[in-house]
Amino acid sequence: MRKSRIVVSADEITGEIVKFSEKKAYYVARVLRLKPGNLLHVVHAGTELIAEIQTIDPGRVTARVIRVLTAEDQDATEIILAFSCVRPGPMEQILRHGTELGVSSFAPIVTARSNRRPTLLKKRWEHIVESAVGQCGRSMIPIVNAPIGLDEFLQRRTPDESGFLLSVGQNVPSFISELEKGASWRIVLLVGPEGGFEEMEIGAALAAGLRRVGLGNMILRTETAALLAVGIVSVWHKRQADQSH
Numbered sequence: 499m500r501k502s503r504i505v506v507s508a509d510e511i512t513g514e515i516v517k518f519s520e521k522k523a524y525y526v527a528r529v530l531r532l533k534p535g536n537l538l539h540v541v542h543a544g545t546e547l548i549a550e551i552q553t554i555d556p557g558r559v560t561a562r563v564i565r566v567l568t569a570e571d572q573d574a575t576e577i578i579l580a581f582s583c584v585r586p587g588p589m590e591q592i593l594r595h596g597t598e599l600g601v602s603s604f605a606p607i608v609t610a611r612s613n614r615r616p617t618l619l620k621k622r623w624e625h626i627v628e629s630a631v632g633q634c635g636r637s638m639i640p641i642v643n644a645p646i647g648l649d650e651f652l653q654r655r656t657p658d659e660s661g662f663l664l665s666v667g668q669n670v671p672s673f674i675s676e677l678e679k680g681a682s683w684r685i686v687l688l689v690g691p692e693g694g695f696e697e698m699e700i701g702a703a704l705a706a707g708l709r710r711v712g713l714g715n716m717i718l719r720t721e722t723a724a725l726l727a728v729g730i731v732s733v734w735h736k737r738q739a740d741q742s743h
Contacts, residue, residue: 661708
C-alpha cells in the first residue's frame with residue numbers, strides 16, 4: 499500500500515503535535531479513512547516525519563510525531579526548470595508533473611514571445627506543487643519563483659551549474675548526447691515559448707554559458723518540451739547512480 503503524505507505549514511505543527519487544517523483533516527478522515535493509532539507521513543519544511551493519529555473529530559484531526567526521517571539524498575541532481583510563461587492550464591501541468599519528475603526549482607520566465615506575462619508569484623502555484631509532493635512521495639518541496647525576465651535569470655546563474663537551452667534545428671546536438679559528455683549536479687533547463695526564442699535571446703543564453711540542445715525533430719509545446727527534458731535528466735541521473743554502485 500502506498501504511503502500517505504501530507505504537507506503541513508508552520509502554523510499546523512507545534513513541537514511534536516500536528517493539528518491539521520480543516521481541509522486536510524477532511525482528507526485524512528474521509529478520503530484516507532485513517533483512525534486513531536494509524537500512521538501517516540507528514541512533510542514540513544523539507545523534512546519528512548512519521549506521525550501517529552491521536553484524535554479524529556469532524557473538521558479536526560491531530561497527530562503526534564514519533565519519528566523524523568532523513569531528507570532526500572544530498573548528492574541528488576538538482577534540476578532548475580526555467581520556462582517561458584504559459585497559460586494557466588499548461589502552467590499547472592508543468593508544476594504538477596515537473597514536481598513528480600524531480601524538479602527542484604521552477605523559474606517562470608518572461609520572454610519576448612511569452613503568451614502570458616504574470617508579474618507576481620501566485621499562491622495557487624505553490625499549492626499545486628505542495629499537492630503534487632504529497633501524491634508522488636517526495637519529501638522536499640520544490641521552490642516556485644516569481645516570474646522574471648530572461649536577462650535577469652541569466653545574470654543569476656552560478657558557476658556550478660550546467661545549463662541547457664532547448665532548441666530546434668538540424669545542427670543542434672541531442673540533449674542526451676550532451677548529457678553524456680558530462681554535467682554537474684546542478685542542471686538548468688531553459689525552455690522557450692511556442693514561437694521559440696528570438697535570436698538575441700538565444701545569443702544571450704549562449705553567452706551565459708548554456709549549451710544548445712534538441713529533443714528531436716518535432717516542434718513541441720512549451721509544457722511538453724519542459725516535461726520531456728526533465729524526464730530525460732531524471733532517467734540519466736538514475737543511470738549514473740546505478741553505474742556508480
